[in-house]
Amino acid sequence: xxxxxxxxxxxxxxxxxxxxxxxxxxxxxxxxxxxxxxxxxxxxxxxxxxxxxxxxxxxxxxxxxxxxxxxxxxxxxxxxxxxxxxxxxxxxxxxxxxxxxxxxxxxxxxxxxxxxxxxxxxxxxxxxxxxxxxxxxxxxxxxxxxxxxxxxxx
Numbered sequence: 535x536x537x538x539x540x541x542x543x544x545x546x547x548x549x550x551x552x553x554x555x556x557x558x559x560x561x562x563x564x565x566x567x568x569x570x571x572x573x574x575x576x577x578x579x580x581x582x583x584x585x586x587x588x589x590x591x592x593x594x595x596x597x598x599x600x601x602x603x604x605x606x607x608x609x610x611x612x613x614x615x616x617x618x619x620x621x622x623x624x625x626x627x628x629x630x631x632x633x634x635x636x637x638x639x640x641x642x643x644x645x646x647x648x649x650x651x652x653x654x655x656x657x658x659x660x661x662x663x664x665x666x667x668x669x670x671x672x673x674x675x676x677x678x679x680x681x682x683x684x685x686x687x688x
Contacts, residue, residue, distance in 0.1 A: 555592060555661060559585040560674035563653070564626055573635055580629045582655075592619040592661045594627070599657025599672055601631065606640065609633050611655065619661075650677040
């Protein structure tokens, strides 16, 4: 009878330890900088701020997302480097994105008058905890101003 209690306790502990990670909480764009401005492809560097609501550290192995502005595709955002994520903490992920000038012109009035724009990100993230790896969906929306005038001066 004692062995059954021991096995049950181990199985219960293992089940609790292998709980599925909660998705990250998007906090906003911390900063944005224009690395290269041209009439063709423009290169933007941005810092996306997230929160890890989990009680354990994670490792981000891959991120593949589409970025939308005012419900229209703006650019792709990919990160394929190993990035440690602390438990119950905010963290910042860098993003280097190529943006076509025509996509910027679609939103030029909102950008010019520094109006809040609807920013959405949808995609998948591959995270790991120890030897367990899982792909989770990423989906969030926020309203935020993009001050490109300030981004050019940095």
